[in-house]
Amino acid sequence: MNQGRSLRLFLVDGTPNGLLTAEIMNWTGHVLTGPRSKLAELVQRPECARTGVYFLVGPDPDDNLRTRVYIGESDDVAQRLKQHNRLEEQGGKDFWERVCLITSKDLNLTKAHVKYLESKLIGVAISAGRCMLANGTAHEYVGLPESDRADMAFFLEQIRTVLPVLGFDFLRELIKPSSPVVESDGxxxxxxxxxxxxxxxxxxxxxxxxxxxxxxxxxxxxxxxxxxxxxxxxxxxxxxxxxxxxxxxxxxxxxxxxxxxxxxxxxxxxxxxxxxxxxxxxxxxxxxxxxxxxxxxxxxxxxxxxxxxxx
Structure with missing residues (x-):
């Protein structure tokens, strides 16, 4: 039997449609998510001043049956989100309705870490095929020592565990009936x-x-x-x-x-x-x-x- 996991959710303003944080026991990662309508409140949170990766999520303007996702990284996520909030003709992005930010509680994520995570997350999203990516061509980032790559592999798996719980399923592996039978935890x-x-x-x-x-x-x-x-x-x-x-x-x-x-x-x-x-x-x-x-x-x-x- 797969072992259970403990996930802690916190409604920042006490409402289900506001800002929400999520943490997994024994994981240094921290998740902050909320609707675009709460962006002014979200960018004032301390997490947004940290180094992290983020997702902009909304319906695909060309196909409302699909989700469009932009995956990014920054040393100052608040500033990047302000830029994305501009009109499309001013360099912003119009499609997104929700944002999800992943940072580290111990502040140990570096620029190199999040660039590596961004490249891996884009690859996972493409492989899963559950969304339309708004990113352009992404180059694989390999500028990390072997030990850091191992740490980021664990960090990535925790992201893939917590996001579907929050309603973001674009990183879930698509296990087709024709695929070889795989095992999870034996x-x-x-x-x-x-x-x-x-x-x-x-x-x-x-x-x-x-x-x-x-x-x-x-x-x-x-x-x-x-x-x-x-x-x-x-x-x-x-x-x-x-x-x-x-x-x-x-x-x-x-x-x-x-x-x-x-x-x-x-x-x-x-x-x-x-x-x-x-x-x-x-x-x-x-x-x-x-x-x-x-x-x-x-x-x-x-x-x-x-x-x-x-x-």
Whole structure:
């Protein structure tokens, strides 16, 4: 079993939509995040006068279904954020709505450390493929001694642990069903059974698996050639996947998934496959048994007595 972690959150002004700090036990890092509307308060915090890395996060102006992220570093983050807050034509950035700053409680992060972290974080974000990066071409920074690189590798893993808890998932590793089975703390990552969904009226079929809370439609699965449901809903997602080449033509009646694709829910996956709104909890069935996704999920609770710790 993976070992638990203790994360300390502090609402600076006592409200859920204001400034927030986060710390992990036995980690020297310190996280400060907040909305752009609170920037005047945020830049006055002592953390903003330290050396650190930061993220500017908001919807992608060219595709509102995606998140755009800028990753930066500075010796004086407050000054950099003031520059980013200018109008685009004045050298600022318009897209971002939230900022997240990572500094060190012991003040041991140097300019070399944060330049190294910035280059690694950009590489992780590109590899994860969960956001559109606003950064230009980034060069790998290697100007650190071996011992410092080891320290920064640990620091980076803590950043990747804490950010998803705060709602920033763009650094999360995308573990596809077709990827080799890996282990974490000695335990293999568990895959769900394979689910099946017939394409209505067209005779095609799609397959899916759930991994780490994400619902993947598998590479080679088929979907309806066109959106046939009412406008709205998942229609924009369907069209986006066609535009990005995730769905490619497969004869006159079908599209085909060019790669495994992670959806936020079984219903989103079922809608894209069906070309119309669909209840994924009923539409997806365990391949070979016909058990619905909802029935399979409920079966995980069968036999658990009330209050069972399940250790």
């Amino acid at each position: 335990l293999a990552i568990q895959h769900s059974p394979r689910f099946r969904r017939a394409v209505p009226k067209e005779g095609g079929v799609a397959y899916a698996q759930e991994i780490d809370g994400e619902f993947f439609v598998l590479k080679g699965s088929q979907a309806r050639a066109q959106w046939s449901g009412v406008s709205g809903g998942y229609e924009s997602l369907f069209k986006q996947l066609v535009l990005e080449g995730v769905l490619t033509p497969d004869g006159p009646n079908h599209m085909q998934f060019a790669d495994d694709y992670a959806f936020r829910s079984p219903s989103a996956a079922a809608a894209v496959v069906s070309g119309r709104s669909s209840n994924g909890r009923k539409a997806w069935v365990v391949d070979g048994t016909g058990q619905t996704y909802a029935e399979w999920q409920n079966q995980q609770l069968v036999g658990l007595a009330p209050g069972t710790d399940n250790k």
